[in-house]
Structure formats: structure tokens, C-alpha cells
Amino acid sequence: MATSGEFVLIEKIRELLGPPSSRVAIGVGDDAAVVSLSRNKCLATVDMMVEGVHFDLSYTLPEELGHKAIAINFSDVAAMAGQPRYALVSLGLPSSVDDSFVEAFYTGMRRLAVRFGTDIVGGNLTRAPSLVIDVTLLGEPAGSLCLRGGAKPGDLLAVTGPLGASAAGLACLRRWGRAAMNEYQELVVSHLMPFPRVTEAQVLNSTGLVTAMIDISDGLSSELHHLAKASGVGIRIDEASIPVTPATRKAGSVLGDDPMAWALGGGEDYELLFAFKPSRSISLPVPITVIGEVMGPSMGVVFRREDGREEPLPARGWDHFASRGE
Amino acid sequence: MATSGEFVLIEKIRELLGPPSSRVAIGVGDDAAVVSLSRNKCLATVDMMVEGVHFDLSYTLPEELGHKAIAINFSDVAAMAGQPRYALVSLGLPSSVDDSFVEAFYTGMRRLAVRFGTDIVGGNLTRAPSLVIDVTLLGEPAGSLCLRGGAKPGDLLAVTGPLGASAAGLACLRRWGRAAMNEYQELVVSHLMPFPRVTEAQVLNSTGLVTAMIDISDGLSSELHHLAKASGVGIRIDEASIPVTPATRKAGSVLGDDPMAWALGGGEDYELLFAFKPSRSISLPVPITVIGEVMGPSMGVVFRREDGREEPLPARGWDHFASRGE
Numbered sequence: 001m002a003t004s005g006e007f008v009l010i011e012k013i014r015e016l017l018g019p020p021s022s023r024v025a026i027g028v029g030d031d032a033a034v035v036s037l038s039r040n041k042c043l044a045t046v047d048m049m050v051e052g053v054h055f056d057l058s059y060t061l062p063e064e065l066g067h068k069a070i071a072i073n074f075s076d077v078a079a080m081a082g083q084p085r086y087a088l089v090s091l092g093l094p095s096s097v098d099d100s101f102v103e104a105f106y107t108g109m110r111r112l113a114v115r116f117g118t119d120i121v122g123g124n125l126t127r128a129p130s131l132v133i134d135v136t137l138l139g140e141p142a143g144s145l146c147l148r149g150g151a152k153p154g155d156l157l158a159v160t161g162p163l164g165a166s167a168a169g170l171a172c173l174r175r176w177g178r179a180a181m182n183e184y185q186e187l188v189v190s191h192l193m194p195f196p197r198v199t200e201a202q203v204l205n206s207t208g209l210v211t212a213m214i215d216i217s218d219g220l221s222s223e224l225h226h227l228a229k230a231s232g233v234g235i236r237i238d239e240a241s242i243p244v245t246p247a248t249r250k251a252g253s254v255l256g257d258d259p260m261a262w263a264l265g266g267g268e269d270y271e272l273l274f275a276f277k278p279s280r281s282i283s284l285p286v287p288i289t290v291i292g293e294v295m296g297p298s299m300g301v302v303f304r305r306e307d308g309r310e311e312p313l314p315a316r317g318w319d320h321f322a323s324r325g326e
Numbered sequence: 327m328a329t330s331g332e333f334v335l336i337e338k339i340r341e342l343l344g345p346p347s348s349r350v351a352i353g354v355g356d357d358a359a360v361v362s363l364s365r366n367k368c369l370a371t372v373d374m375m376v377e378g379v380h381f382d383l384s385y386t387l388p389e390e391l392g393h394k395a396i397a398i399n400f401s402d403v404a405a406m407a408g409q410p411r412y413a414l415v416s417l418g419l420p421s422s423v424d425d426s427f428v429e430a431f432y433t434g435m436r437r438l439a440v441r442f443g444t445d446i447v448g449g450n451l452t453r454a455p456s457l458v459i460d461v462t463l464l465g466e467p468a469g470s471l472c473l474r475g476g477a478k479p480g481d482l483l484a485v486t487g488p489l490g491a492s493a494a495g496l497a498c499l500r501r502w503g504r505a506a507m508n509e510y511q512e513l514v515v516s517h518l519m520p521f522p523r524v525t526e527a528q529v530l531n532s533t534g535l536v537t538a539m540i541d542i543s544d545g546l547s548s549e550l551h552h553l554a555k556a557s558g559v560g561i562r563i564d565e566a567s568i569p570v571t572p573a574t575r576k577a578g579s580v581l582g583d584d585p586m587a588w589a590l591g592g593g594e595d596y597e598l599l600f601a602f603k604p605s606r607s608i609s610l611p612v613p614i615t616v617i618g619e620v621m622g623p624s625m626g627v628v629f630r631r632e633d634g635r636e637e638p639l640p641a642r643g644w645d646h647f648a649s650r651g652e
Contacts, residue, residue: 025367026473031405031541032371032463034471040366041351044447045358046462048416050454079357090374090416090460121370124460128376134416134450134460136372137358145360147352215357 009099009125016106020119023085033121035086035138043139045076051094051131059173059180062101064192065133066108072217073137074116074196075270079215081205083142084118084198089135092128109135116198146205148230151212151275155294157235160197160204160272160286162243163220164259165190167266168251175255186247194270200286201272207284213274219267224301225315227273234299237292237313240306264303265316335425335451342432346445349411359447361412361464369465371402377420377457385499385506388427390518391459392434398543399463400442400522401596405541407531409468410444410524415461418454435461442524472531474556477538477601481620483561486523486530486598486612488569489546490585491516493592494577501581512573520596526612527598533610539600545593550627551641553599560625563618563639566632590629591642 010029020027026034049055049069057065070087077084089109091102106120113120118137151157169191172180180188197215204210212231214223220242228235244259252259275294276284295302303313336355346353352360375381375395383391396413403410415435417428432446439446444463477483495517498506506514523541530536538557540549546568554561570585578585601620602610621628629639 030474031402032369032408032465034406034467035368035370037363037366037368040363042361042363042368042412042464043358044361044412044414044462044464046414046416046448046450046460048418048450048452048454048458048460050418050452050458052455053453076357080360082358086368086370088370088372088462090372092374092376092458122372124372124374126374126376127379128374128456128458129378130455132374132376132418132454132458132460134372134374134458136370136414136462138368138370138464139358141360148356 009102012099012103013106016103017110017120020121024119024121027119027121028123033086033088035121037085037140039140041141043077043080043082043141044136045073046134046136047072047076048132048134057131059177060192062104063108066105067112067193069133069135070109070112070137071194071196072270073135074112074198075194075215075217077137077139078196078198078201079213079272081142081146081201081213082139083202084116084137084139086119086121086138087113087135089120089123091123091125092132093125094128094130097131142202143206146201146210146213148212148214148227151227151231151233151294153233153294153296154278155211155275156278156290157237157273157275157292157294158288158290159216159243160200160288161269162245162248163216163269163271164244164248164262164266166194166268167262168248168259171255171257172251184247184251186245187251191268194268196270197272203285204272204274209276209279211275211277213272216269216271216273217267219265220273221264221313222315223273224313227275228301232297234295234297234301235292236295236299236302236304236310238304241289241291243289264313335428338425338429339432342429343436343446346447350445350447353445353447354449359412359414361447363411363466365466367467369403369406369408369467370462371399372460372462373398373402374458374460383457385503386518388430389434392431393438393519395459395461396435396438396463397520397522398596399461400438400524401520401541401543403463403465404522404524404527405539405598407468407472407527407539408465409528410442410463410465412445412447412464413439413461415446415449417449417451418458419451420454420456423457468528469532472527472536472539474538474540474553477553477557477559477620479559479620479622480604481537481601482604482616483563483599483601483618483620484614484616485542485569486526486614487595488571488574489542489595489597490570490574490588490592492520492594493588494574494585497581497583498577510573510577512571513577517594520594522596523598529611530598530600535602535605537601537603539598542595542597542599543593545591546599547590547639548641549599550639553601554627558623560621560623560627561618562621562625562628562630562636564630567615567617569615590639
């Protein structure tokens with residue numbers, strides 16, 4: 001049940017969001033939102049973030065949290081090469097969170113939403129013992145949809161950006177708090193404000209070469225298994241080709257962590273992992289890194305070390321590689 | 327990040343849900359769901375329920391919780407005379423909640439979803455310090471949409487069922503726990519398993535007589551104010567005509583509570599409140615109770631007591647009337 005304080009806050013949020021696009025018949029504040037899609041197909045995804053599980057307010061600004069809460073949903077729609085359109089935002093607010101926090105949260109969220117042509121059209125405010133954020137994102141196909149199940153043996157596998165930076169940023173934040181920004185800003189920003197590959201996904205998909213795509217939220221090794229299972233294929237990736245930035249390597253060295261474990265299992269990279277048909281004139285229109293190839297299903301998911309040894313890569317790469325302790 | 331235990335649970339849920347309807351191109355388990363709408367208009371609503379704020383597991387069965395979590399969203403779509411179609415379910419699960427709880431929750435939710443032709447197409451499982459449920463419901467117009475803003479002076483105001491039963495049921499549960507079922511089953515069921523007026527809303531709207539509609543979630547007095555504000559009208563309701571069941575009166579008498587306070591401000595009735603043009607042959611095709619009439623805007627929202635006295639009805643009727651302490 002909304003309190004009168006919540007009604008005031010809803011009004012503030014509505015003001016902050018400004019007038020919605022013409023596609024929105026009914027936006028924030030009614031029983032339900034009423035929106036238009038360009039065709040009759042709708043993409044829908046939802047992601048819940050819980051304080052203490054997914055974020056720590058001691059080193060996260062509300063704007064950053066708003067950015068990330070919608071970014072992770074953009075990434076899901078990107079994974080299908082879809083176009084995001086509408087967001088609904090449920091917030092469970094503890095008493096420690098005040099109106100200005102919520103406004104800053106919405107400011108961060110709105111900034112990214114505007115960038116991707118997305119209206120925030122509704123939601124829900126309620127009390128809760130700790131901060132809970134649940135964002136639903138609706139989208140529509142931008143051309144054909146790109147699913148997980150189309151990879152074929154012989155395809156190459158690639159990612160759209162470096163891996164492990166988010167996990168490295170998290171480790172830095174846990175060690176140094178907000179002060180990690182001084183030396184490891186690139187990593188911290190990767191973790192707190194991931195930039196979803198909505199545009200890259202559409203551009204890649206428009207080449208007609210991409211056969212399967214997924215976003216990296218749980219970590220590369222998990223996503224490789226998802227993609228292999230959905231496509232009914234095996235996969236071999238090369239340690240030497242996995243893109244890890246110098247900053248991530250430096251943080252690993254300083255913190256005594258294995259950057260490759262971050263890259264394989266750290267998760268929250270929100271880069272795209274995709275398979276594509278190798279073509280003679282192979283120039284994909286966005287920067288990518290080829291990390292391996294698609295094999296027959298009997299191969300499973302295999303990791304080729306720099307020294308040439310091959311070993312099965314478990315879905316939970318993080319634990320496995322972290323436990324080597326080297 | 328999903329744990330492997332969560333993957334097992336997702337598989338169980340997928341099995342329990344069974345194959346989706348042919349309108350669902352991609353359902354539970356992918357990056358995003360892909361669904362079809364019959365036209366290019368989409369209704370979207372979301373409602374968050376938090377343990378300790380909206381429900382108490384000491385007297386709520388998981389099936390009931392599943393029912394209610396989706397019922398309150400059905401009620402929002404019903405308020406517009408829409409047709410529910412697709413649900414996404416986010417769950418934040420504390421360690422005290424096991425897989426069998428989640429399966430029973432989904433069983434209760436699915437039962438109501440099937441009844442209203444709705445597919446559960448996706449969602450999110452995560453850990454959380456206490457149980458959090460956030461259900462997003464997508465729907466489409468069933469004919470024209472019925473909004474809050476069309477009421478005109480001279481219209482009559484009606485509701486689709488008794489009011490205050492849910493609040494009475496909650497009071498009984500708080501006093502007697504689950505044992506309240508013995509003597510007050512009707513009230514307890516009203517509270518734990520409200521039945522959304524999806525069909526009634528469509529039938530009422532199809533008469534062409536209904537000018538404004540809203541569902542009663544926050545309590546009659548609040549909804550009267552919402553409707554009056556959106557329509558730019560005043561409202562007068564009659565105490566004598568407000569439908570309160572004998573069971574609610576009995577619970578009020580036994581517990582020393584005012585049944586009229588429950589009816590005006592208790593909330594969670596999930597009945598429809600609507601304005602309609604009085605017509606010569608006034609036989610609406612579903613049972614309704616006329617509770618008042620729409621007036622000019624200068625009237626405000628007025629409550630006519632049984633003795634004929636008129637007084638302004640504040641939006642938060644509960645507090646006001648409860649504080650009379652009689």
C-alpha cells in the first residue's frame with residue numbers, strides 16, 4: 001500500500017522522467033502502462049538486484065546503481081540483437097534510503113534509458129528491509145532475432161570487449177572502497193556502470209554472419225556452456241586469446257588474484273559472446289576478439305592453455321581456477 | 327549470479343509450467359522472452375511483495391502466495407478492462423525457503439495464470455535476506471481500454487463485490503493465525519487469495535456504459551480520490567450502500583474493529599470501482615453494488631453517513647475512521 005510520502009515521491013519521479021515518447025499512451029502512475037510496439041512481437045526480461053547480494057551501498061552511488069540496474073536488462077535484450085523500448089521499475093526501499101537517493105537512482109537510470117531510446121513507463125515503490133531493485137525491460141526485434149542455439153561446428157567464437165574487468169573492479173572496491181577509483185577507475189567503472197552492447201549486437205547481427213549470441217553476465221565459462229548446450233555443439237577456447245586488460249592484470253598482481261579466473265568466471269562483464277561464420281573478407285564492423293571456435297558436440301567445452309594443454313572447462317570457471325591458487 | 331542449485335530449480339519450474347502456448351516464441355530460460363501480441367499495443371504492470379511488509383509466512387501457504395502475487399497484477403490489467411497474457415516472475419529467496427516452497431508457489435501462480443490465459447514466460451531467481459516477489463504482467467486491450475479519467479457528473483458509482491473482507495481476514499489472521507480459517511474462512515480467503523475481476527471488467531466495459539474504472543488495492547477511499555482526480559469530478563458515496571458482508575461485521579464485532587473502516591481504508595479488496603452512465607434499462611451483466619454518484623468537481627469526495635450527515639472523506643480513510651475508536 002502506498003503511503004502519502006510515496007505519492008509525493010512518485011510525483012517527483014514523474015517530473016524527473018519528463019514527458020514520455022509518443023509511443024507511450026499511458027505511463028507512470030496509472031494501473032498499468034499502455035505502450036506501442038512497431039510490430040506485434042515483444043521481448044521481455046527482468047533482473048532483480050538485492051543489497052548485500054548484488055551491490056554494496058558503501059561504495060556505490062545511487063546514480064551508478066540506477067545505471068547498472070537497467071544496463072543489465074539492456075544487455076539481455078542486446079544478447080538477442082533486440083531494440084529496448086520500455087522499462088518498469090520496482091523498488092523495495094528500506095527506511096535508510098531517502099527521496100534524494102531515489103531521485104539520483106532514477107537520474108542514472110534515465111540517462112542510460114534515453115541513450116537507448118527507452119521510456120520508463122511504470123513501476124512500484126514499497127517498503128522493504130533492504131534495498132531491492134527489479135527492472136523489467138520490454139523491447140522489440142530490430143530485424144531478425146539472434147538466439148543461443150544457432151552455432152555450428154566451424155564457426156568462430158568472439159567477444160565484444162575485455163573480460164574480467166568487472167570482477168577486478170569489484171575486488172578493488174572490496175579492498176579499497178571508493179578510493180579504488182584513484183588507481184583503478186577503468187575497472188571500477190566496468191563493475192559499477194557496465195555499458196551494454198545494444199548497438200554492437202544489432203550491427204553484428206545485421207552482417208548475417210552471426211549464428212548465436214549471448215551476453216556474459218554469469219561469467220564466460222557459464223555462458224560458453226549455455227551456448228554449447230543450446231546449439232548442441234562443443235567449444236574450444238584459447239587462453240592466449242582471451243582479452244584481459246593491463247589494468248586487470250595489474251589488479252590481479254597487486255591483490256594476489258588470478259586475472260584469468262576473473263575473465264573466465266568473474267561475471268558481470270556484460271560483453272557479448274557470439275559465434276559467427278568465418279568469411280573470406282572477415283571484417284566485422286565493431287571491435288571484437290576471437291577467442292576460440294565451435295567444435296562437434298563430443299568435444300564439450302575445452303580450454304586450451306597457453307602451453308597447448310587442453311582441459312575441460314567447467315561451467316563454474318571461477319571456483320575451479322581460483323582453487324588452483326596460483 | 328545463478329548458482330548451480332538455482333539452475334536445477336529453474337529446470338523444475340520449467341517442467342512444472344509445462345509447454346507454453348503457441349503465442350510464446352521463447353519462454354523461461356533464455357536471455358529474454360519473446361512473445362506475440364494480437365495487435366501492437368501492450369499493457370504492462372508490476373507489483374512487488376515483500377515478506378514482513380505485504381505477507382507473513384507464519385500464516386500464508388506458498389500456493390496462496392503464488393496466487394496472490396499474480397492476482398494483484400491481474401487486477402491492475404482488469405482495471406483497464408485488458409486481457410492478461412504474459413507474466414515474468416522475479417523471486418528473491420532467503421535461505422529459509424527451499425525448493426519445495428518455490429514449486430508450491432509456482433503451482434498456485436500457474437493455476438490462476440491458466441485460468442486467465444496467461445503464460446509465465448520468464449523471470450529471475452536470486453538470493454535475498456527476506457522473501458521478495460515481483461511479478462510483471464503484460465496484457466493487451468480486449469476491445470477499448472477503460473481508464474480512470476472518464477467519469478462525468480451524473481454517472482453512478484459501483485463496485486463489483488463486498489469491501490473490507492480482505493482487511494477483516496488479515497485482522498483475523500493476525501489474531502488467530504491459520505486457525506482463523508475455522509470460523510472466518512471467507513474472510514481469510516479474501517485476504518490470501520483475492521480473485522481478480524478480469525472477466526467482470528471486460529463484460530462491464532463491453533456494455534459501453536462504463537466511463538471510468540480502477541481496482542481497489544489501496545482501499546476504497548484512496549481509489550475514490552484517484553478516480554475523482556483523474557476525471558476532474560467530485561464524488562458522493564453513501565455509507566448505507568457500501569457492501570459489507572455479515573462475516574466482516576461479525577469479525578469487526580469480535581475483534582473490536584470498525585467494519586466500515588476496513589471497507590473504506592483496509593485495501594486489498596481487488597474489486598473494481600467504476601463509474602457508469604445511468605441508463606433506462608439498467609441491468610449490468612455482472613453483480614454490482616451502486617455505492618454513490620459522480621458530482622461536480624467542487625464537491626470533493628464526500629461520505630454520506632447513514633443519518634444523512636455529509637463529511638469529506640479523506641484519501642486515507644482507514645486512519646481517519648479507525649481513530650474514531652468506536
